[in-house]
Amino acid sequence: MYNKKKNIEPEDISYKRVLSYMQWLIERYGAYSAKTLLQKANLLFKADTQFNEPALDYLIERGIVDDLRYAERLTLSLSEKKIGPNKIKEKLYAKGLSSQTINECVSAIATTEEEYFDKALILKTRKFGDEPIDDIKLKQKALRHLISKGFSYSIANKAVSYSSNED
Numbered sequence: 001m002y003n004k005k006k007n008i009e010p011e012d013i014s015y016k017r018v019l020s021y022m023q024w025l026i027e028r029y030g031a032y033s034a035k036t037l038l039q040k041a042n043l044l045f046k047a048d049t050q051f052n053e054p055a056l057d058y059l060i061e062r063g064i065v066d067d068l069r070y071a072e073r074l075t076l077s078l079s080e081k082k083i084g085p086n087k088i089k090e091k092l093y094a095k096g097l098s099s100q101t102i103n104e105c106v107s108a109i110a111t112t113e114e115e116y117f118d119k120a121l122i123l124k125t126r127k128f129g130d131e132p133i134d135d136i137k138l139k140q141k142a143l144r145h146l147i148s149k150g151f152s153y154s155i156a157n158k159a160v161s162y163s164s165n166e167d
Contacts, residue, residue: 013045013047013048013051014051015051015054015055017045017051018041018045018051018052018055019051019055019058019059021041021044021045022037022040022041022055022056022059023059023064025037025040026059026064026065031065031069031070031073032065032070033065033067033070033071033095033096033097034056034060034065034067034096035095035096035097036095036096037056037059037065038052038053038056039096041055041056067097067098067101068101068104068105070095070097071092071095071097071101071102071104071105072105072108074091074092074095074105075088075092075105075106075108075109076109078091078092079109079111082119082122082123082149083119083149083150084116084119084120084146084149084150084151084152084155085106085109085111085116085150085152086150086151086152087148087149087150088106088109088150089102089103089106089150090150092105092106113155116151116152116155117155117158117159119151120146120149120151120155120156120158120159121159121162123145123146123149123159124142124145124146124159124160124162127142127145128142128160132160132161132162133160133161139160139161142156142160143156143157143160146159146160
């Protein structure tokens with residue numbers, strides 16, 4: 001009734017197969033960092049990983065995989081969200097980018113301290129209201145919330161104690 005699948009031998013792992021897999025990933029899902037692409041290839045071709053790095057080197061030489069370009073695009077998209085510079089660094093680091101690349105991209109963001117304060121104030125207002133927070137426990141909770149979103153302590157503290165009457 002049901003056709004039994006015969007024991008199909010897996011294809012041999014070759015340089016061309018690894019390279020085509022990496023290119024397929026990039027075409028299908030967009031840009032990847034070099035580290036993430038190598039991890040995915042190592043996971044799929046764990047039986048023989050000798051071709052993974054040469055295939056990745058080929059893509060890097062041709063400019064198909066470029067960590068700096070990837071980091072710049074990711075930094076730009078993250079900077080538009082309501083998160084601080086520390087959270088942006090954390091997300092870039094999670095993608096497997098080098099600290100030099102991360103610092104270069106984050107320092108290139110044209111966001112001032114005042115703009116980060118405005119973002120922090122929006123988050124504080126959304127969760128805790130417009131009034132400055134006087135209750136110590138609630139203030140600590142608000143500070144933890146803003147710091148977890150990537151804002152520095154000074155910006156978070158300034159946003160928590162900000163009063164709209166100070167203008």
